[in-house]
Amino acid sequence: MPVTAVIGTQWGDEGKGKIVDLLAQDADMVIRFNGGNNAGHTIENEHTKDMPEGVAKLHIVPAGVFNSRTLNVIGAGTAVHIPTLAQEISELKSGGLNVNNVIISKKAHLVMPWHVLLDEAEELKRSPKKKIGTTKRGMGPVFAAKHARKGFRAGDLLRTDFRDRFFDQYNEYELILQILYRHWDIPNPSVMYREFMEYAEQVRGLICNAENEIDSYLNRGSNILLEGAQAMLLDIDHGTYPFCTSSACTIAAASQGSGIPANRIDERIGVVKAYSTRVGPGAFPTKLEGAMDNKLREWGKEYGATTGRPRACGWLDLPLLSYANRRNDFTSIAVTKIDVLHSLPQFYVGIGYKNCSEHEQAVCEDVSCGLEEGSQAALRPVDGWNSDISGITKYSRLPKKARAYVRAIEDAMKTKAKFISVGPHREQTIIR
Ligand code: GDP
Ligand code: IMO
Ligand code: MG
Numbered sequence: 465m466p467v468t469a470v471i472g473t474q475w476g477d478e479g480k481g482k483i484v485d486l487l488a489q490d491a492d493m494v495i496r497f498n499g500g501n502n503a504g505h506t507i508e509n510e511h512t513k514d515m516p517e518g519v520a521k522l523h524i525v526p527a528g529v530f531n532s533r534t535l536n537v538i539g540a541g542t543a544v545h546i547p548t549l550a551q552e553i554s555e556l557k558s559g560g561l562n563v564n565n566v567i568i569s570k571k572a573h574l575v576m577p578w579h580v581l582l583d584e585a586e587e588l589k590r591s592p593k594k595k596i597g598t599t600k601r602g603m604g605p606v607f608a609a610k611h612a613r614k615g616f617r618a619g620d621l622l623r624t625d626f627r628d629r630f631f632d633q634y635n636e637y638e639l640i641l642q643i644l645y646r647h648w649d650i651p652n653p654s655v656m657y658r659e660f661m662e663y664a665e666q667v668r669g670l671i672c673n674a675e676n677e678i679d680s681y682l683n684r685g686s687n688i689l690l691e692g693a694q695a696m697l698l699d700i701d702h703g704t705y706p707f708c709t710s711s712a713c714t715i716a717a718a719s720q721g722s723g724i725p726a727n728r729i730d731e732r733i734g735v736v737k738a739y740s741t742r743v744g745p746g747a748f749p750t751k752l753e754g755a756m757d758n759k760l761r762e763w764g765k766e767y768g769a770t771t772g773r774p775r776a777c778g779w780l781d782l783p784l785l786s787y788a789n790r791r792n793d794f795t796s797i798a799v800t801k802i803d804v805l806h807s808l809p810q811f812y813v814g815i816g817y818k819n820c821s822e823h824e825q826a827v828c829e830d831v832s833c834g835l836e837e838g839s840q841a842a843l844r845p846v847d848g849w850n851s852d853i854s855g856i857t858k859y860s861r862l863p864k865k866a867r868a869y870v871r872a873i874e875d876a877m878k879t880k881a882k883f884i885s886v887g888p889h890r891e892q893t894i895i896r
Contacts, residue, residue, distance in 0.1 A: 472695025479800035481505025494528030497721030499693035500543035504769025540571035541721020570619030578637035597744025707746025798883035814841030
């Protein structure tokens with residue numbers, strides 16, 4: 465393995481958590497390197513049996529937490545909502561897990577209570593066409609504060625001037641919230657501080673110079689997994705801006721957000737869901753409407769792991785997958801949720817874009833047109849295999865037509881599918 469990054473190739477929720485949990489069985493370290501608790505990574509394995517619905521939904525704790533031998537790092541590039549982290553650890557403990565293998569980089573930013581209030585207020589103020597559909601977890605404001613160099617970092621919690629800075633910044637954001645957003649219902653600063661510190665006390669002991677640990681694991685040649693949150697098309701620079709998240713999500717972010725030099729990342733696994741989903745507005749050329757949209761959502765249980773919102777469903781978009789590969793240069797891909805398509809005699813893939821204003825041809829293959837709001841895909845039919853494949857563990861046992869579908873994805877991405885996931889459980893994975 466030695467250093468392997470797991471990156472989402474679409475609009476998130478491809479099954480990154482499942483793949484990280486699977487690979488973490490052999491990992492010495494797992495590092496979350498971007499995003500915050502806007503992420504929801506669902507894990508189903510022998511340790512999650514006694515958890516609600518038999519699964520764990522991780523928002524900020526890295527998905528290597530189920531292997532007690534794995535050190536799980538919440539890395540420098542993340543934004544940590546302390547109450548969510550404290551609650552998540554306590555829920556994992558209630559589910560019978562020993563959570564003594566998580567650390568937080570001193571450099572990770574903190575989602576402060578006013579970031580969450582401001583995210584909500586900004587979203588409320590946007591006109592219907594401009595709403596981003598954020599998870600309301602404070603991501604825009606926390607990453608704005610980071611880049612304005614006024615953010616709080618986890619290491620600041622260990623400093624004696626934390627309380628003074630907390631109150632100073634409360635005053636600043638109170639003004640913004642009241643004057644710009646007419647938001648008057650802001651909790652009193654002392655109450656806010658007390659609540660914040662109650663949670664902070666629970667995780668204070670986890671904060672350390674995590675990069676020293678990362679360096680020593682790297683020097684020993686240990687197996688390190690870099691766990692991506694969100695995905696290629698939600699990336700702040702290369703995604704469907706402004707309908708995207710506020711942190712970077714590509715392989716470049718895996719290096720920057722973990723502190724591992726780019727040339728030390730050996731493997732780059734792109735996680736590809738066998739169809740597309742998106743939560744929130746923005747370009748979605750292969751988006752379905754009506755009965756088929758509903759069917760995919762029900763079969764694939766496509767409801768957000770963080771907000772519970774229904775995910776819009778559509779077919780796979782091959783040019784966008786090729787684009788994801790150009791930005792990340794994957795060494796292999798993991799195709800997930802292919803079992804969900806099992807009962808369809810025929811379905812479709814997007815092969816380009818229709819009615820594009822910039823190009824003459826009937827089917828435009830320029831992906832920059834696909835990333836435009838309102839773009840519509842030109843589709844090609846695919847033969848279905850019409851049989852349940854959720855129990856198959858060998859590639860050669862997959863129906864011929866399912867293998868042909870995997871091959872079409874491989875061809876579009878010029879990358880081999882090393883993993884085929886045929887169900888949510890860790891064991892439901894074909895490894896080639
Ligand atoms: P992530 O954000 O990329 O980690 O993905 P999520 O956990 O948000 O969403 C993926 C959903 O699909 C979760 O409910 C997983 O349990 C589930 N899942 C993952 N892989 C498979 C698969 O191969 N088949 C099926 N049916 N479900 C899967
Ligand atoms: P995982 O890691 C799916 C989407 C939100 C919204 C946009 C901006 O589980 O794949 P934000 O709260 O980040 O400001 O919201 O990004 N979004 C996700 N969609 N999976 C995620 O994470 C997401 N994280 C953010 O729905 O459209
Ligand atoms: Mg998710």
